[in-house]
Amino acid sequence: MRIAMLCLHTSPLEQPGAGDAGGMNVYVKNLAFALGALGHQVHLVTRTAELTRTEEVRENVWIHYLQAAPGQALSKEQLPGIIPEAVTAAAQHLAEFTFDVIHAHYWLSGMLGLHLAQTWQVPLVLSMHTSAAAKEYESGIAEPVLRKHSEKTLLAAATRVIANTPVEARQLTRFYALASTKLDVVLPGVDHRIFHPTQDKLRRPEGSDDLHVVYAGRMQKLKGAHLLIAAIGQALRSRPELKITADLYGALSGAADYDLPAMVAAAGLAEQVTFHAPLSPEGLATVFANADVVAVPSLSETFGLVAAEAQACGTPVIANQVGGLNYAVHDQQSGWLMPQPDAEIWAEQLVKLARNPGLISRAGHAALEHSAKFTWERAAVEALASYRLARQDRNPLPPGNFLPN
Numbered sequence: 049m050r051i052a053m054l055c056l057h058t059s060p061l062e063q064p065g066a067g068d069a070g071g072m073n074v075y076v077k078n079l080a081f082a083l084g085a086l087g088h089q090v091h092l093v094t095r096t097a098e099l100t101r102t103e104e105v106r107e108n109v110w111i112h113y114l115q116a117a118p119g120q121a122l123s124k125e126q127l128p129g130i131i132p133e134a135v136t137a138a139a140q141h142l143a144e145f146t147f148d149v150i151h152a153h154y155w156l157s158g159m160l161g162l163h164l165a166q167t168w169q170v171p172l173v174l175s176m177h178t179s180a181a182a183k184e185y186e187s188g189i190a191e192p193v194l195r196k197h198s199e200k201t202l203l204a205a206a207t208r209v210i211a212n213t214p215v216e217a218r219q220l221t222r223f224y225a226l227a228s229t230k231l232d233v234v235l236p237g238v239d240h241r242i243f244h245p246t247q248d249k250l251r252r253p254e255g256s257d258d259l260h261v262v263y264a265g266r267m268q269k270l271k272g273a274h275l276l277i278a279a280i281g282q283a284l285r286s287r288p289e290l291k292i293t294a295d296l297y298g299a300l301s302g303a304a305d306y307d308l309p310a311m312v313a314a315a316g317l318a319e320q321v322t323f324h325a326p327l328s329p330e331g332l333a334t335v336f337a338n339a340d341v342v343a344v345p346s347l348s349e350t351f352g353l354v355a356a357e358a359q360a361c362g363t364p365v366i367a368n369q370v371g372g373l374n375y376a377v378h379d380q381q382s383g384w385l386m387p388q389p390d391a392e393i394w395a396e397q398l399v400k401l402a403r404n405p406g407l408i409s410r411a412g413h414a415a416l417e418h419s420a421k422f423t424w425e426r427a428a429v430e431a432l433a434s435y436r437l438a439r440q441d442r443n444p445l446p447p448g449n450f451l452p453n
Contacts, residue, residue: 049088049089049148049149049432049435050088050089050091050145050146050147050148050149051083051088051089051090051091051147051148051149051150051151051435052091052093052142052145052147052149052150052151052164052170053076053079053080053090053091053092053093053150053151053152053153054093054094054150054151054152054153054157054158054160054161054164055072055073055076055092055093055094055153055154055157056093056094056095056127056131056134056154056156056157056160057095057124057127057154057156057157058073058094059073059094059096059111059113060073060076060077060080060092060094060111061073061077061105061111071177071236071351071352071353071354072153072154072177074353075153075175075177075212075236075353076092076153077092078237078239078424078427079237079424079427079428079431080092080105080109081105081106081109081424082237082424082425082427082428083108083109083428083431083432084106084107084108084109085108085425085428086428086429086432087108088108088432089108090108090109090110091110091111091112091142091145091147092105092109092110092111092112093111093112093114093138093142093160094111094112094113094114095113095114095115095116095127095130095134096113096114096115096116097115097116097117097118097119097120097121097122098113098115098118099115100112100113100114100115100137100141101113102141112138112141112142114134114137114138114141115133115137116130116133116134116137117129117130117133124156125192127156128156128159128194128195128198131156131159131160134160135160135163135164138160138164139164139167142164146168147168147170148170148435148439149170149171149172149173149435149438149439150164150165150168150170150171150172150173151173151174151175151210151431151435152172152173152174152175153175153177154175154176154177154178155176155179155180155195155198155199155202158172158174158176158198158199158202158206159198159202161174162201162202162205165207171207171208171435171438171439171441172205172206172207172438173206173207173208173209173210173434173435173438174202174203174206174208174209174210175209175210175211175212176199176203176209176211176216176220176350177212177350178348178350179199179216179219179220179223179224180192180195180196180199181196181199181219181223181224182216182219182223182348182350182371183270183348185223186347186348186370186371187270187347187348188347189269189270189347189348199224200224203220203224203226206230207230207438207441208230208231208232208434208437208438208441209226209230209231209232210231210232210233210234210431210434211231211232211233211234212233212234212235212236212350212351212372213233213235213350213351213371213372213374213375213376214233214375215371215372215374215375216233216350216351216371216372217231217233219371230441232430232433232434232437233430234427234430234431234434235351235375235421235422235426235427235430236351236353236356236422236427237356237422237423237424237425237426237427238353238356238357238360238419238422238423238424239329239424240360240419240423242329242330242333243329243332243333243336243357243358243360243361243419244333244337244360244361244362245337245361245362245416246334246337246338246361257291257292257293257340258290258291258292258402258403259290259291259292259293259340259341259398259401259402260292260293260294260295260339260340260341261276261280261292261293261294261295261339261340261341261342261343261366261398262294262295262296262297262335262336262339262341262342262343262358262363263276263294263295263296263297263298263342263343263344263345264296264297264298264326264327264332264335264336264342264354265297265298265344265346265354266298266299266300266301267296267298267299267300267301267306267308268300268301268306269306269347270346270347270348271298271345271346271347272344272345272346272347272368272389273296273298273308273345274306274308274311275345275347275389275391275394276294276296276343276345276394277294277308277311277312277315277317277321278311278315278391278394279345279391279392279394279395279398280292280294280317280320280321280395280398281315281316281317281391281395282391282392282394282395283395283396283398283399283402284317284320286395286399287399287402287403290399290402290403291402292320292398292402293320293321293322294320294321294322294343295322295324295335295339296308296321296322296323296324297324297325297326297327297332297335298326299325299326308323309323332357333357333361336357336358336361336363337361337362337363339358339363340363340401340405340408341363341364341365341366341383341401341408342354342355342358342363342364342365342366343365343366343367344358344365344366344367344368344373344377345367345368345389345394346367346368346370346371346373347368347370347389348370348371349367349368349370349371349372349373349376350371350372351371351372351373351375351376352367352371352372352373352376352377353376355367355373355376355377355383356376356419356422358415359377359382359383359415359416359418359419360415360416360419360422361416362412362413362415362416363412363415364382364383364384364408364411364412364414364415365377365382365383365384365415366383366384366386366394366397366398366401367383367384367385367386368385368386368388368389369385369386369387369388370389373385376422377418378414378418381411381414381418382411382414382415382417382418382419383411383415384397384411
């Protein structure tokens with residue numbers, strides 16, 4: 049099968065945890081690689097400010113960089129304005145190719161995908177990864193009207209929709225009245241060749257941390273690093289005899305006033321909390337495997353790949369009980385889901401874990417077992433089933449101009 053896989057807002061090959069790159073980039077890249085390994089041809093499509101070009105990434109996988117807004121570094125909020133340029137660039141650059149299906153990731157790619165599906169007369173499969181309605185409901189953070197309107201249009205027009213978890217599927221039917229008959233669930237995977245337990249966890253010297261926490265992700269409010277910092281501060285104020293430390297890996301993404309180092313300094317946690325640049329998957333796997341617990345304090349999360357990758361390293365997860373994290377983490381078994389994104393609740397759990405290392409050890413074994421259900425090979429096979437249904441059930445896309453005003 050020949051698949052056009054659209055990821056407009058960032059390249060799937062970018063470093064996760066930097067800029068707007070995150071779990072979706074990991075998802076798109078690894079799904080494409082797994083499909084390519086099965087013998088299918090995957091053409092990744094993304095935007096660049098440089099010249100349009102094509103590169104072969106590996107056997108059966110290519111990436112097409114489409115020039116739009118030349119020379120401009122754009123934020124995610126500015127990207128809707130370049131969709132018309134991306135449509136033109138795609139129509140010109142990809143004219144020599146024929147595709148069996150388009151798989152668009154996120155609503156920005158979906159808008160591009162609608163035009164290409166109309167032009168090429170091929171089915172459009174859509175993965176939202178996150179929806180405005182679910183994000184607003186869980187986090188209270190308002191989303192632009194354009195995005196909300198576009199998502200309704202997309203979900204109505206797409207041939208099929210792939211949700212990352214049953215939780216996301218229920219959100220799409222609840223908030224968008226999406227018919228369950230055109231919904232498929234494809235669980236994300238984990239590259240178990242990279243994310244696995246170390247032969248022996250690095251042994252800490254006597255008198256070391258009671259609890260060492262790791263966070264990995266973009267430094268933005270939605271991802272909740274501020275919640276973790278506040279919880280550590282509260283935990284240490286309530287139990288000053290404990291030694292709780294944290295390493296945070298990632299880069300600022302979004303609002304410049306989201307100043308986590310200043311928050312750490314104000315809380316007097318400079319010796320307990322350390323910031324680091326984003327890591328390669330291999331580096332991240334080592335960090336995860338040698339943490340006591342990995343924190344995923346996101347206020348909204350469609351799945352939470354970090355949680356799945358951490359558990360594959362034999363490390364339990366503490367996270368908020370939101371979205372797909374309900375599925376990615378087996379609560380009270382492979383980790384702990386907090387009922388509210390509340391620093392006091394988090395602090396109580398951190399203290400409990402610091403004082404009961406046996407809980408961490410038992411959860412680590414369960415985490416490894418739980419992670420076995422997440423593989424990219426399985427995701428590729430299930431995505432192919434969705435693509436085949438899309439080709440079988442394809443209806444002509446409605447006429448109209450879907451470009452943002």
